[in-house]
Amino acid sequence: MKVVHSWLKEYVGEKLPDEQAVEDLLNFHAFEIDGAEQVEGETVIDVDVLPNRSSDCLCHRGIARELATILDVQMANDPLAQVPALKTTDVIGVSIEDTNACPRFTASLITDIEVKESPDWLQKRLKALGQRPINNIVDATNYVMYAIGQPMHAYDADLFPKVDGKWQFDVRYAKAGETVSLLAEGGKDEDRVIELDGSELLIVDASSDTPISLAGVKGGRYAGVHAESKNIIIEAAHFHPTLTRKTARRLGIVIDASKRFENEPSRELPPYGQAEIIALIADIAGGNCEGVLDEYVEKIENPEVTVTLKKVNALLGLQLDLTQVADIIKRTGATVVVNADAESVVAQGPFERTDLHIEEDFIEEVGRLYGLDKIVSVVPDATNSIKTINARHYYSEKIRQCLLDLGFSEVVTTSFHKKGKIQLQNSLASDKSYVRGNLSKNLHQVLDANFSHTDMLGLRDVRVFEIGTVFSKSETAITEHLSLALGVRTKGNGFTAPDERILVAACDALEETLSTSLAWEKEKGVAELNLSQVVDTLPAPTQYDAFPQKNAVQYKTVSQYPAISRDIALWVSQGVQADEVMAVLNESAGDLRYRTDIFDEFTKDGKTSYAFRLVFQATDRTLTDDEVAGIMEAVYQVVRENNWEVR
């Protein structure tokens, strides 16, 4: 929700601090700030209003009220301070099919207005919020929505036929197959004609049973205000939040008005919207208000909630007294009565706070207004020992340690497959529409993909394992278990006999570690088993092994450019250490060297032969053979200077 600082000041008064202080107050007591900018010479703050406060804070008055509450000051000018006294009229009528879907409907008749451009101050505020001014009437409806959160819609009364001398609205559900023409969306010229399925609520001109807008979601062009309009009807209503959201989502129309209805603003709000707009139009378009229709069928009141001092302090970890608690709750505009027991109060939120239902809701208000920074840490009890050891975690760690020691690295792969046995009902991507039924399939891919990186990894073969959940189907449900899979690849062209030997040795080592026999399913260098089943047969562990601390790791982004390897073998005098030689090679190889590994070493006749593999890679380009040849030439040069003999 974008708010204009000067607009907030109009409501809060001179005690409103500057932009930075406003941001801090909101951040630590109410809402996060998404940003701030200067637009049209106005300071605009983007407030991330929380879902439970979107009922009352998606407007300037709401944020201003919040700031006044936090600052503990009286608002200088509160549009919701007094119930508006509106002149009634019987020239407008409404018939509501479902009063749960539309519990309140108000409409005012204003005559003799002049449609023209809005005054500068109003245009400036709308532009600051990123809105394009249209004319004074349309701008007024938008202004009131941003001011107090009540969406409004204006009709040309002269284009709206009367029935028996009355403007008659119907609020009813659509008929399946019925269409409604909605105003063009931003950037489009054509109005959008929508075919309805019957779930939508419509505002209808009863004289001809013509749908004129999708209730709560979007208005149509029918009887729209134009440059020559003289007499207008302004609607302000309350529509069911879920109904509004479902229709808006299904049709892909999420605009400022529907967003407000979706969040269930107070049912008390429509008359305040009328009062605001009647005054504003008188000011910027002239004319007279003939009266307002107010059909309010399903009235609800905020509940009276008992808030006990003990519970406030117990949940917040504070030591407040009852007077402090009562005073803080009062700041929200709630009515507070202290009970005779002097241990609790009865609180009722102001009408616009439709989020205050239970004791904990009020305790949250106390906590954030008093200051969450005043909560004192309770140091946890380190002598508190655990009773249950999680066997699956315990044995998974044992298995990991065994496999790591054998040179296997652990992977965590996707739970989604492109094909499989269990398809999801919905998925954003076609390669993610099934859940995995095994780990082996992913491990085969991991082995293939990694084999080409063995030089970069300083490995001669690829050994990997994964422990993860796989899914299957019973008659009535999706079932799942923990699976363990391991795989080996020693040659680039797929599965070969040596893979099997390493795999069998690892499987045997795991049997030894777990002291049990294991039933593997093996295929082409990958073995898998149901680990949940195995763990169920193992003795319950009594304590976790000590956690192996590791040195701090600073991750480096993996370059996506290919690596190039070059081998060098050389004779040195016996006694010259490999590390020493490697250091010299590395220095001459320069920054493009990614790593160096020694892969052969033997001593004969007082000389030692070392064979090294140097791997080169750039982070910003593909290296050429020529480039690497140049580097290697420098390496050979240094070798000669050291009187080492290249083999």
Added chain:
Amino acid sequence: MQPPTGHQHPLTHMIAEINDIFAKIGFEFAEGPEAELEKYNFDRVNVPKDHPSRDMQDTFWFKAKDVSEPTVLRTHTSPVQARVLEGTQPPIKIIVPGKVFRNETTDATHEAQFYQLEGLYVDKGVSLGHLKGTLEYFFSEFFSGKTEVRFRPSFFPFVEPGIEVDMKLLEGDSKLAGKWIEVMGAGMVHPNLLEVAGIDSTQYSGFAFGMGIDRLGVMKYGVDDVRDYYTGDLRFVNQF
């Protein structure tokens, strides 16, 4: 020739470390299914029936023909709270590390699958002060340096009051040191969760928190793309 020792994946390594840290203050390692009933994933953790997060856009649903009760790939580890509360009398002190799923477009900071860490402590007299102390202890251990946390107001359906937690590493030369970083959502367990599980919310209270383990790795190790955790690429794994 003996192959070099393999490398543990940073996610499971962090989970083991998290478990080690929390076990020392009495938190037990709990789990729940990844294919979770709608009842536990949403209803029992107080997510309103018509809440947008239940929509197809955010949640992976299993097909109706495959299940007798509506089932999703769990969108958070919070359903394990509901399952544990249902079957246990307080005191309850658990952590729940586990894989969760969101049906959303992926980028360097979002994956359709990621790991979450849930924490829950329910007993007589548990307050936001306990939450603060527990988190300060955890972060100080996990990031190897004295760490402070601060609370800001927030909203999650399963807690009331709801809290956003920022942390600041006070010492060391890590990139994290000296600045506030938003790390997780938390709060006091909503009384509805306790009551539906048969725990008297006038007698017992509790705190709960939830954070991304993938994100902890971004902070701890400098991982710059969370999708890399799930590629199976050893050029990634073998750095750890």
